[in-house]
Amino acid sequence: MAANRPLSKSELQQKLRRKAVRFFKAHDVESKLESLLNEMFAAQPSDVYGYMSEYFHSLSLEPVISGIKIREILDTSGDKAVEVDLYCTIDGVSKKVSSWVSSFGGEADVERIISTTEESLSHTLKKIPVKNQKDIDQLLEENVTSDKSLAQAVSYAAATGAAMLSKIPLYRHITIKEEAEALTPLPLLSMLAFGRHSSAKLRFSEFLLSPASTIDVIEQVQKLIVVYKNLWKTFTEKHGPSGVPITSFGAYCPVIDKVDPVLELLQESCREAGLQQDHVNIWINVTADHMFDQDKGKYELCTGVWKATDDLVNIYCDLQQAHPNIKGFINPFHSHDSTAWQKLATRLQDQECLLISGADLTDKLMYPEQLEPGSEQPQELPSVNCASLNVLNTITVSNLHHKTEKLKAVSASHTIMTDLSLIHTHSQAKDLAEMAIGLGYNYIKLGAPRGLHTTTLSTLFNRTSWSCTFQ
Template identity: 25%
Template sequence: MEPGGRRRQQQQQRRLQELRREAAQYYQDHRVPQRMEEALNALFPQRPADLYGELANYFSKFSKAPVICKLVGRKVLDGVGQPTLEVEIYCTVKNYEKRICSTVMSSHSQIPENALPETTEADEKERNDSVNTAVEWVNESLNMMLRGLKPTDQCKVDKILGEYFTKKVEEKKEVQNQEEEEEEEATLALTSCTPSATSLPGKKKSAKPGKKVAVAERPIPPAEPAESVLRGSVAIGGTSLAVAKAGAAVSHIPLYLHIALLKCDQDSLKEMTLPLPMVTLLNCEKISPAKLRLVKEVMLIPPVQLSLKQPSSQVADSKKGRARNTGKKAPLKGKYEILTGTFKSPDEMVDMYVELINKFPFIIALIDPLRKEDRQQWSNICCALGSKCYLIAEDAATYISKLKTDQNINVPMCSGVVLKYINETKVSDLIELTGLLDGQRHITILGSPDGESSDDSLVDLAVGLGARFIKLGGLSRGERVTKYNRLLAIEEELAKNRTLREANLEFIAFAEESQPEKQLSDVLPPPKQDSLPPQLSQPALQVHSLPAQHADLGHPN
């Protein structure tokens, strides 16, 4: 090369280094170097196409981390046509406002199946008002409170959301207390103006001596009152999940990995286990003309050795046209109705389930085999069947935030719980509670609420949290198939990266002594080794039986 050409090349290299320094100074001091593009064009008229890419990668190291600049909430429809909330997250990325992601919350209803039309109408109005309130919270208060925060700082975001929700709860209590005081004052004023009625002499009846009093059978404890849901609370859960998705997006990693890193440190995260899907085969709902009332759903669970693609095709091909509907059981006078007109006492129910599991060892799990209030029988059935199958509480574990904060909450003795991401639940709540369950040898199941949406974030949550199972329903309807397809995609990605670890199922051998009220905070005994039946090692689909809890708690198909 001629001396003049070598000199020009050296000048160009020095100029390029100066441009790099100027660009770095720009990102540090926010001073824009003048005519950078013109200088590049003058210096490198024949520059390679990837030069801009190299410079962009170099300069990006000095850019500010993305921060939340705007939240947008709107009312949309879920998978069953009910109104629910969508939350969009916008971030400032390299001085530009950019839409990062959105999430659609699933709705959850506790309307009894046999509710009166006016009750259903009132619930629909309350649901609509609640979504409108949630949209207002997102677009106004939460939009201002979260502005400028990093979407990767999930703990800080959830702390702010929790404090805001607590404030709203206290405001509602104050309003209720004021209304109650006004009502009491009005009642006292009315009572003082009304003459009191005196009882007439000789009218009081006393019990006759020697009369026998009938002794009733031990009844099942009455149903616990439904938990009140604060209007607008879905804004808390929707915003928390949307921020988690935004954090994953700006970190350029999938959501399941982002959740896993939030739960445990990166050094210990070398392999991940996929949750086994619980695929509904038979659904037994209120529209059923049949008479059987014991079983609510029958689910299939693939063996741990098979990939998700193997059992899913078998379910779709071999089970067409074989679905049948049955009814559900309901407690009456302290007994469970397993067939129309056929009742069993709580003790007889335990014996019946023992006989069922002994006869059909492929049944590896029972969800809500008894009412959640019947804690004594939960203890008995766990001691009888805990080493042979999973005894799962679903309706007893609906409110995640309450399970996490209330140490005295009575949850029946069980092998594990079904958790649902609803209302004011935050991502940090799930991480904390599943960590607690893991440490106490409970299994975690992530389940879809009644009103499902097409948002497949539930699958990423289940994978990232290390849930043992995921309960999505049958292979039908777009909002469900979307989630199954997401599970298949994650399995393929983990297998490709060689980070997929095979699931390991171990049943729990409970203590033999009766423990009527087992808390989630109680540490369970270690699982019994080699407790799985030999059939679970065979390459075949497993049958999962889900007896219903009682008649007013059904899940639409």
């Protein structure tokens, strides 16, 4: 009976003390406290408790994911989107560390996605170190099979959160080659849009400007912003206070039916802003897939005006000869018209003019095994000397890494462009720009120099103070 008697208060206290001793010894608390007190006495810090906080933080476990919160929002286009907040256990406490917005568009049932995914995904990712990007992305690919935008939001939030907790810039955290110098991509700024954006007859999609790479980039971008403002002044003087329509990415949509007047307008606006021809590059986003008629075997240059492949090759060459600062043509031909790509490359080989494949064609060339059964495999295009990767269409950060490395492995001579013209938030604009720096892209295609895209520009320029140099 005596063995079962309740412990007295003093006996309970002794038992607890023995447990405490074992616990603190197991975690080496006594020696750590002794070291802290000795170091702190020697340092004599003015902020004693701040010093202690930093000391204990250095001994704490690495941050691990504690959960996610998902909520429905509207993006800048008014489409449905989700914002994912990522929480991590830091110093024993669950804290929000980052967030990311991904757009769904259309009629996505975001409420269903939240109700069916938030709890299960939090459980799946719980206790995964936030720095283990590959592990996180693998779990996302295995468990989020239908809602790709949600997987992207979680993956990108993990990358930005890990960089923040590591107290390093995102571009350093995501870099492919740690020893390499960070190179800042040159920004391409959208000025004028036609094709499906405009009521003009001209079918070319877009005209962009960028600084030449051998000059003061920041100063020249500031002048390109003046060019953009001068264009608006020109349009309002001609068409009244309403000016001309503007695309969702900020480019003006004037009614100009031929290519030559468009280029003359851009050149004149650059001169008015103090930009000489050799200080600015022109890029023409043709998007020829939308111009090509399979039955006719021709391209619709302007509404009702059809051109054979050789004619279009001649037009591009004539444009480049008349305007030597045309730096590149984006998607100048249909993705399967490899003969045309080769002809143009041969004609322009001495002009330092880039032929750029769009993101869809780039994916087809890198991943022929993913083509739908029965679809035509585009031939290899050795004439493509710049490939475009769409960061916003890439599901996870690990997938983006893989695509970039695969493209660089296919051809070391390729330069890489990424399209950030459809970004939706200021934080997204900043973070995606840093990812482009870290992944070593040569060019960033942006919208017009206004709104969100000025955030991207600011990010590029601010990073130059962190030993980044422009391409």
